[in-house]
Amino acid sequence: MRSTRAIIYKNNFIHNINVIRSFLAEKTKLCITVKANGYGSDSVVAAKTALENGASCVAVATVGEAKVLRENGIASDILLLSLCNKEEVPCVVLQNLSPFVFDTEYIKLLEDECLRQGKKLKVHLAVDTGMGRLGCKVEDAPSLARKISSSSVLELAGTCTHFAISDEDKDDAKFYTMNQIDLFNRAVKSIESSGINPGLKHCSASAGIFSYKSAHFDMVRSGISYYGYSAGTLDKTFLKEKGLSLKPVLSLMTKVSAIKDFSKGMCVSYGCTWEAKEDCQIAVLPIGYADGLFRLLSPGLMVSINGKKYPVVGRICMDQCMVNLGKNSGVSRYDDVIIFGDLEKGALQTASDVAKIANTISYEILTSVSNRVERVIVE
Numbered sequence: 001m002r003s004t005r006a007i008i009y010k011n012n013f014i015h016n017i018n019v020i021r022s023f024l025a026e027k028t029k030l031c032i033t034v035k036a037n038g039y040g041s042d043s044v045v046a047a048k049t050a051l052e053n054g055a056s057c058v059a060v061a062t063v064g065e066a067k068v069l070r071e072n073g074i075a076s077d078i079l080l081l082s083l084c085n086k087e088e089v090p091c092v093v094l095q096n097l098s099p100f101v102f103d104t105e106y107i108k109l110l111e112d113e114c115l116r117q118g119k120k121l122k123v124h125l126a127v128d129t130g131m132g133r134l135g136c137k138v139e140d141a142p143s144l145a146r147k148i149s150s151s152s153v154l155e156l157a158g159t160c161t162h163f164a165i166s167d168e169d170k171d172d173a174k175f176y177t178m179n180q181i182d183l184f185n186r187a188v189k190s191i192e193s194s195g196i197n198p199g200l201k202h203c204s205a206s207a208g209i210f211s212y213k214s215a216h217f218d219m220v221r222s223g224i225s226y227y228g229y230s231a232g233t234l235d236k237t238f239l240k241e242k243g244l245s246l247k248p249v250l251s252l253m254t255k256v257s258a259i260k261d262f263s264k265g266m267c268v269s270y271g272c273t274w275e276a277k278e279d280c281q282i283a284v285l286p287i288g289y290a291d292g293l294f295r296l297l298s299p300g301l302m303v304s305i306n307g308k309k310y311p312v313v314g315r316i317c318m319d320q321c322m323v324n325l326g327k328n329s330g331v332s333r334y335d336d337v338i339i340f341g342d343l344e345k346g347a348l349q350t351a352s353d354v355a356k357i358a359n360t361i362s363y364e365i366l367t368s369v370s371n372r373v374e375r376v377i378v379e
C-alpha cells in the first residue's frame, strides 16, 4: 500500500452519532448525509455504520453517489439533496431515490418516468426560507404539495428547508434563523390546512441540531458532526456546555520517503521560495496537492512526526512536499507522518486547524482528500 492514506476510525462514527442522538428526542429521526464519499471518508462505511447505529436514512448529492450505495447493499431511503439532470431521472426512479423537488417541471419529469417504469417514488418538497438555493417560495408550497400528493405515483414523503446561517453565534444570525423556522412553520401549516399531509418535516443540518432544538421537527440531517467536526461557533458552544465533544473520523497520514542533508543556502522546491538558513535535514513526503494538500497551505502548514510538529517548506508539489526537520530530529526514513486527524490518535491538529491556514472550513479540507488516497477502515 502507498504510504499516503486516510485512516477512517469507525468507532469515532459511532461516538459522534451517539453524541448527535443525545440531543434528539426519542421520536426524532436522523438522516446522515454521506455525499462527497462521506465527507472524504468512505460513503459505504459511513452509511452502513450510521444505519446500524440509529440513523433511519442517508442522503447524497448526486445520482452516482446513490448508485454506489445501492450497489453496496444500502437499502434504506436515500435522499437526493441536489437536482439531477434529465438523463439521470430514469436512474433516480430505478434506484428508488427520494429526491428534493420544488417546481412543477421537475415534478412532472419524475412523475412521467415513474409511469413509464411502473414504479412509485417518495419525494421531499423543499421550501426556500432564506438559503436562496433550492426550494419553492413559501406561498407556492401548498399548490406544489397538492400536485405531488394528487399524483398516483408520487408520495409527499417530506417537507423541508435548509438554514443559511444557523452556525453563527451572532444575534442577527439567530434572528435570521428564527425567521427561517417561522417561514417553514407557515409553509407546513398552509400545506396541512389545505388537507395534505406534508410528510416528515425536516430543517436542521449539524449546526441546527445542537443550536436550535425548536427546529428538529420530525427529522434532522446531519453531516459534518457525524464526521467529527462542528459546523461553526454556535454549535461548538452548545456542545462544550454539555461537556461533549466530537471525534474526527478521518486522519490523513503518510510516511517519510527520504531524508536529505541540506547545507546553508540550499533551496527547496519549485520557485526556490525557501532557502536553508543553516544546515538542516529535509524530509521528503509522498503527498501533494493531487492528494488534497492544497498548494496554498505552504508556507504555514505543520505536520506531526513522532509527536512533534515540523513545518512544510517550499512549494507543495503535485505528489510530494518537503519538511524541515532541523538538526538532530531523530526522525527516520519511513516514520509515520500525520497531516491532520483525531488528536486522541496522535494528530497534533484537526482538519479545522488546517482549514484556517487555507482560509476555508473543515468540510473543504475533508472532501478534498482525493481518490488516489487509499481509505483504511479501522475500528
Ligand SMILES: *Cc1c(COP(=O)(O)O)cnc(C)c1O
Pocket (backbone or CB within 6 Å): 033, 035, 081, 162, 204, 205, 206, 207, 221, 222, 223, 224, 225, 231
Ligand atoms: C450537506 C447538507 C446537510 C448536512 O450539512 P452539515 O452541515 O454537514 O450537517 C443537510 N442538508 C442539506 C440540504 C445538505 O445539502
